[in-house]
Amino acid sequence: MQRLADVIASYFVIVVIAIAALTLLGWGVWGPEPSWVFGLINAVAVMIIACPCALGLATPMSVMVATGKAAGSGVLFRDAAAIENLRKIDILIVDKTGTLTEGRPxxxxxxxxxxxxxxxxxxxxxxxxxxxxxxxxxxxxxxxxxxxxxxxxxxxxxxxxxxxxxxxxxxxxxxxxxxxxxxxxxxxxxxxxxxxxxxxxxxxxxxxxxxxxxxxxxxxxxDPIKPTTKLAVERLQADGVKVIMATGDGLTTARSVARQLGIEEVHGEVKPQDKERLMASLQQAGHRVAMAGDGINDAPALARADVGIAMGTGTDVAMNSAQVTLVKGDLLGILRARSLSVATVRNMHQNLTFAFLYNAMGIPLAAGLFFPLTGHLLSPLIAALAMSVSSASVVFNALRLRQASID
Ligand SMILES: [Mg+2]
Incomplete structure (x- = not known):
């Protein structure tokens, strides 16, 4: 979404300057006397009101507030794209030892x-x-x-x-x-x-x-299962996310853990490159796949995943390969991160919509398009105030994310 906003902003600048120039010419040629003074004032008002602060702030503000909120609940995002993508995943591949289980016998x-x-x-x-x-x-x-x-x-x-x-x-x-x-x-x-x-x-x-x-x-x-794992798996499945276990351990142990957690698809005795291959084949089938793991052997799959999620209790290599780290290794963090992803994207949409509406209404007003109807012009002073208010409203809307319920 940030990329989209950036693309739009690059055209926005040229369009606004063109509108300002047209405003100057229009008023100068056809406006009432002193026509070029009106032209200059209105052209300046257009530039001021269109200053794309609200547009520029729309996504970074939401991301910043969401990142802080997530960190407070034990989820560290390294990458803003992960916040946006998490809500879209439909498959989660999980490692067993150290991810579903404590990893300590x-x-x-x-x-x-x-x-x-x-x-x-x-x-x-x-x-x-x-x-x-x-x-x-x-x-x-x-x-x-x-x-x-x-x-x-x-x-x-x-x-x-x-x-x-x-x-x-x-x-x-x-x-x-x-x-x-x-x-x-x-x-x-x-x-x-x-x-x-x-x-x-x-x-x-x-x-x-x-x-x-x-x-x-x-x-x-x-190797005992972490106390929160069962609830996390159940809630992910209820959310429509398919959970698949891929572990280097033998099938007997893997199946027994999977049975206790209600996981149906189990891949045992899996080598690191096989985890990555499994990930790739699911992605080619059109799925959005997240991976949760803690070990060096999970790193290739974590790097390849649409969203890689590492356990903060695991290895540094896993954390460096992943975009998300669950500080205490608590899988319920994935659910919190997903709720936050939904709330953040909604918040960005609101911000962008507001920024666009604001410009769509403010620019014609500043250009004096409604002057023949109302007999009023927008003073550059009011334009400056309106611009500040629009930026402030985007900031306040983003701050509302802090109150979002993500548990
Ligand atoms: Mg492991």
Missing amino acids: AFHSVEAVPGFTQDEVLRLAASLDQGSEHPLAHAIVEQARAAGLKLVTPETFESASGIGVSGQVEGRRLMLGNTALMQEAGVSTESLQVHAEKLRGDGTSIMYLAVDGALAGLLAVA
Whole structure:
């Protein structure tokens, strides 16, 4: 809309100067005496009243007020076009980890086989995990400490990257890791199979603990969904925005999160360039697509999206690629931004309409077109006052945006 206003303003200048010149000539040639004095005064009045302040202020004022209002509610706009485009999106692609979910694994539950207690399984696993850098390990150690369990330092520690860790604790040989690690070591996970399947269906990751070559229990760690995510997804869908999940994670976990949120279309094990490709194909099909993400892997899709939305809790790369940042990573911010987009565009329309109407009425008046009918001319002083009033009214109308309800 700013571009449109700029194009119009570029012609506006020439047109106004032409009208002023015609006014001078018209009055000078055909006007009553002293005709050239009338001509000069009216030409000046035309220039003053047409000073396109209201036109120039119409969109930037709305954008400035909207940007400030959005920032106050945790939504940062880097780009005015995003404010205008957000109301038009019909598809939102969302990343899972860190966008729909907290992105930080938290302890979920522990199961023990007969002969072990849950506390004992947790204590041994946490003792072994103290040496690990892995976020899943961190969640387990944190839980054991919170439960007041006394951790011991492992005598030996070995990390088999990706599948688990092993070591010696209190003279016992421990192994902690996924099914692949257990299979490799010949430890049967049969007795906890049903438990594990159920926990996986809830969207958790499972780690088995083996003590001296026999299964002792399992620990489930989950990446909890952010408290506001469900409401945000529901309200977006009710608004007619289709929500699609695209995640690098496995399909089982992805589907389980999608099921809890009522998201129907899920793309799992997606590489960064595939997210961008998905975005491009939807855009080619004529959709207006927004993307919400937090990671480096989301950056290409964020940059390509009609509106890219980054989580303020995520990576800098994502924020730099996106036009919108949700400061606290709260997806309800997208809804606030959309309401604001609708209110802002309406406000810009009002401002532009007013600026045009004002000029359409003011210029003929200043040129003395109505003089034969009314016998009055517009003094340049009144023209100057009218011009100020028109600018002020655009500013006040833009300020009304601050009162707009966007929640
Ligand atoms: Mg992510």
